[in-house]
Amino acid sequence: MTVADSHRAVEAVWRIESARVIATLARMVNDIGLAEELAQDALVAALEEWPRNGVPDNPGAWLTLTAKHRAIDQFRRRDTYQRKLQQLGHDLELRQEWAEAELDDHIDDHIGDDLLRLIFTACHPALPAEGRLALTLRLLGGLSTAEIARAFLVPEPTVGQRVSRAKRTLADRKVPIELPPPAELPARLASVLEVIYLIFNEGYAASAGTDWIRPSLCQEAMRLGRVLAGLMPAEPEVHGLLALMEIQASRIPARTAPDGSPILLPDQDRSRWDRLLVRRGLDGLRRAEDLGTLGPYGLQAAIAACHARARTPQATDWARIAALYRLLAHLTPSPIVELNRAVAVGMAAGPEHGLALADALLDERALRGYAHLPAVRGDLLARLGRDDEAAAEFRRAAGLTRNARERELFLRRAAQAGG
Numbered sequence: 022m023t024v025a026d027s028h029r030a031v032e033a034v035w036r037i038e039s040a041r042v043i044a045t046l047a048r049m050v051n052d053i054g055l056a057e058e059l060a061q062d063a064l065v066a067a068l069e070e071w072p073r074n075g076v077p078d079n080p081g082a083w084l085t086l087t088a089k090h091r092a093i094d095q096f097r098r099r100d101t102y103q104r105k106l107q108q109l110g111h112d113l114e115l116r117q118e119w120a121e122a123e124l125d126d127h128i129d130d131h132i133g134d135d136l137l138r139l140i141f142t143a144c145h146p147a148l149p150a151e152g153r154l155a156l157t158l159r160l161l162g163g164l165s166t167a168e169i170a171r172a173f174l175v176p177e178p179t180v181g182q183r184v185s186r187a188k189r190t191l192a193d194r195k196v197p198i199e200l201p202p203p204a205e206l207p208a209r210l211a212s213v214l215e216v217i218y219l220i221f222n223e224g225y226a227a228s229a230g231t232d233w234i235r236p237s238l239c240q241e242a243m244r245l246g247r248v249l250a251g252l253m254p255a256e257p258e259v260h261g262l263l264a265l266m267e268i269q270a271s272r273i274p275a276r277t278a279p280d281g282s283p284i285l286l287p288d289q290d291r292s293r294w295d296r297l298l299v300r301r302g303l304d305g306l307r308r309a310e311d312l313g314t315l316g317p318y319g320l321q322a323a324i325a326a327c328h329a330r331a332r333t334p335q336a337t338d339w340a341r342i343a344a345l346y347r348l349l350a351h352l353t354p355s356p357i358v359e360l361n362r363a364v365a366v367g368m369a370a371g372p373e374h375g376l377a378l379a380d381a382l383l384d385e386r387a388l389r390g391y392a393h394l395p396a397v398r399g400d401l402l403a404r405l406g407r408d409d410e411a412a413a414e415f416r417r418a419a420g421l422t423r424n425a426r427e428r429e430l431f432l433r434r435a436a437q438a439g440g
Contacts, residue, residue: 027072030080035064036163038081040248043160044135046088047198053142054188057160059095063088134200137252140245142198144213145191152187153216159184161248162220162241172238173223210253214262214318217245221266225273229423233283239270250305257312261319264305268325271298283430287334299329320349339369356385364397372404392421396431403438412439 039060046056063084077083143157158164158172166184170177190196201209224238246263253259275293276284306326309319324345331337346362360382367375379398388394399414415435419428 023072027076028068030076031064031067031071034067034076034080034084038084039064039163040136040139040161041081042085042088044139045085046092047139047142048135049089050092051198053139053156053160053191053198055092057188059088059091060084062091136248138198138200140213140249140252141200141209142191142196143187144209144216145196146209146212147194147196148187148190150216150219152183152190153212154219155180155183156187157216157245158220158241161245164241172235210256210258213249214258217242217249218262218266218318220245221269225269227424231425232281233424233426234273234276236270236273239266239273242266243270255312257309257314258316258318260305260309260312261316261322264302264309265318265322265325266302267298267305268302268322268329271295271302271329281426283426285430286328291332294329302326303329317349317353320345320352324349337368339365343369356382356387357391360388360394360397363401367401367404372401376401376405390421392418392427392431394418395421396434399431399434399438403434408438412436 042060042063043053043056046059047053050056050059066087067080067084071077139160140157143160144153148156154173155169158169159166164172166180167177170180173180200206221239221242224235224240224242227233227235243263243266246259246266250259250263271294272286272289274295275289275291278284302322303326306319306322309315309322315323324342327338327342327345343362343365346358346365350358350362360379363375363378363382365375366378376398379394379401382388382394395414396418399411399418402408402411402414412435415431415438419431419435422428422431
């Protein structure tokens with residue numbers, strides 16, 4: 022194996038195993054920053070040793086054990102060494118020649134709980150949203166600072182500062198790396214789900230830049246959702262979010278033309294939708310329904326399922342979608358939910374009814390500067406034959422969006438309405 026091959030192998034293993042390694046170390050040292058430093062030390066050691074000796078049979082276990090030895094070496098140099106060793110629960114005579122099976126048992130003993138602790142700590146509500154996003158992608162996604170910066174189109178130092186501030190906030194507030202008490206679990210779980218969905222949404226409809234979608238972010242969010250569903254199988258909203266993401270992601274192959282330009286839902290070639298993701302999403306929605314009343318993510322998954330089950334745009338059950346949005350608006354009142362309901366009502370009952378709902382949102386402070394409000398109004402106005410007004414709304418939407426592909430789309434719609 023060449024050095025380049027070894028480095029690629031290390032990078033692949035790190036992306037898969039880093040969350041588990043950091044989670045295990047965080048339980049040991051109760052400090053996310055220190056845990057990440059120890060894991061990074063192990064990564065450097067792998068980059069040095071694996072090209073010479075080959076990739077070990079169990080690379081994740083190798084990284085974890087190497088990091089654990091680094092932790093013990095650090096504590097040995099401190100006055101509190103004995104107390105820390107007891108806290109770590111390790112025998113002083115750790116031996117490199119442990120059998121592979123013993124190693125696996127030793128490392129994997131708490132792995133599910135460790136990952137769950139890390140997820141809830143990285144998404145702690147004490148952190149601002151951008152800090153939670155950056156820290157989650159760094160610790161649980163295995164993404165580098167540069168990769169996160171590229172994904173969200175911000176300077177690399179900005180991401181580094183967000184990650185550093187997040188870790189410092191957790192340390193200063195002495196936030197324990199543990200699951201929240203049962204009474205706090207619903208609120209904390211909501212924060213976790215929100216972060217994962219924000220990551221997915223930024224991939225599914227990029228807020229800025231030259232790409233309309235970033236599939237890698239969608240994949241990362243779904244991976245985190247699957248980890249969470251495996252760790253919390255009795256939570257309906259966890260399955261609801263995963264179902265929503267999988268059904269939405271099934272459309273990605275059909276959402277862009279070969280040149281990268283957007284293709285809207287009514288114009289998509291539905292034969293290109295990923296039917297495996299559709300089936301997985303519908304199965305997840307059924308699990309959420311079986312576990313109890315659907316929450317906000319479950320209701321959104323049910324809306325997405327209406328589109329997934331329709332073989333043609335004309336077969337879409339818009340009346341059901343409008344009813345589901347009405348439920349969602351009752352459960353989680355939001356001007357964006359109301360805007361989506363306006364679209365559904367416009368399809369189910371006629372554009373004049375949808376436009377009345379959209380017009381009622383014109384004074385909403387939260388939607389000032391939101392490109393999709395004039396875009397929705399433009400579509401409804403065009404369907405009513407009010408072409409000049411529609412063209413003006415699409416031009417207004419083009420001036421508000423920060424995404425180049427979306428701007429091209431709105432300008433094209435403006436030209437069509439005015440032409």
